[in-house]
Amino acid sequence: MSFWDIIWFIIISFAFVAYLMVLFNIITHLFRDREISGWSKALWMVCLIFFPLITAVVYLAVHGRDMAESQSAAIGERKAAQDEYIKSVAGTASPADQITKAQTLLSSGTITQSEFDTLKSKALA
Secondary structure (H helix, E strand, C coil), X not given: CCHHHHHHHHHHHHHHHHHHHHHHHHHHHHHHCCCCCHHHHHHHHHHHHHCHHHHHHHHHHHHHHXXXXXXXXXXXXXXXXXXXXXXXXXXXXXXXXXXXXXHHHHHHCCCCHHHHHHHHHHHHC
């Protein structure tokens, strides 16, 4: 096996992996898109099975902008959900509210006095 055979193998492997990524993105978009009817989805899938390269190029030409917009929307939704989760976990409440919550936990026996003192010092910091 020569040096150029190895280089050629690397190039072919890269192209194959890139093609698989495009194919999976097309299939994912195809089944998430609510505007495409079931029969159209079935036709696209049959074409992807029998004429994969041509169908992938045509699908990207027809639905490329839709794929980019839906991907951007999904990323925005995930970021908003993540930010909301971080806000809820971080506790944007005032120090007085945090101390009151800690006092409630202490009185119910959920936390110990040393844990309460730690929470209080963090809230006041």
